[in-house]
Amino acid sequence: MNFKRIVGFALSVVFFTSCAPEDKSPVVVKKPEVKKIMQPFRFHKAIEVKPGLTLDIVSWGRGSNSVGGFLVLRSDSTHLNYKSMASELDGKIVDAWDMDLDSDGNPELYIQSKGEGEGSYLSMYIYEYNESGSNQQIRFPELGSSLKKGYRGSDSIYVKDGKLMREFPLFSTGDSAVKATGEIRKLEYSLRSNSLNVKEIEEAGKTDLKKLKTEN
Structure with missing residues (x-):
């Protein structure tokens, strides 16, 4: 095969490839497998x-x-120290x-x-660990009478600027038909001497002024 034939053959291959119909078959993307936890673990x-x-x-x-x-x-794989703690659980764990x-x-x-069910009431389990691995339970305070007014669960817990925050919608009280008022109660928790304190944060209108009420 001489040089001209080689060039002609190469050009024909390029032409055939460029004219070949485009493969429009759908690309199947496999979803990552969700690891299932063996019963009785949830x-x-x-x-x-x-x-x-x-x-x-x-x-x-x-x-x-x-x-x-x-x-x-x-x-604690650094010091080869392994400990465990067990407790009863109310509801399902959402996050840790x-x-x-x-x-x-x-x-x-x-x-x-x-x-x-309706409301999805909140439970919190809090433990502080020291360097040796010992733990001390910290009680999550119940809502006082003023903060509990209009409460029917559906809590949202999150961390913002290093602070533990809690929000939940308020519902009408005293009526036969309970309805959402459209208001949201926002609480802020602080920890001192292994005791959690809670404050209600109320926004005054559309300004940046905030009024804090302490729940004893």
Whole structure:
């Protein structure tokens, strides 16, 4: 085969490739597989507090979806120190996270759960861990009479600017038909001496002025 034939053959291949019909078959994208937790376990989340220190939160139970139990497994692979803690659970765990709300160097573990059905009432389980792995439970305060007025669950818990916040819609009281008022109650929690304090934050109109009320 001489040089002209080689060039002609190459040009014909390029022409055939450019004229070939475009493949418009749909591209199938595989969804990532969701790992299922073996029964009787229902929830698992691993929280790395720092390198070498991990908290595994696991909920479990059989026969009921509204009650059960949970475990906190503390793995300190740096010092080869492994501890566990167990407690009863009301509702289903929604999320778990760690933070140092009082900035004392000992992180707290926050476990949020909610009940089933209308309202989805909130439950919080809070533990502060020291360097040795010992934990102390911190009681999540119940709503006082003034803050509980119009409350019917559907809470939202989040962290903003290093503060623990809580919001929930308000409903009319005293009527046979309970209706949402369209108002939202916002609470802010602070931690001092292993005791949680709560404040209600009310916005005055459309201004930036905020009035704080302390719930004793």
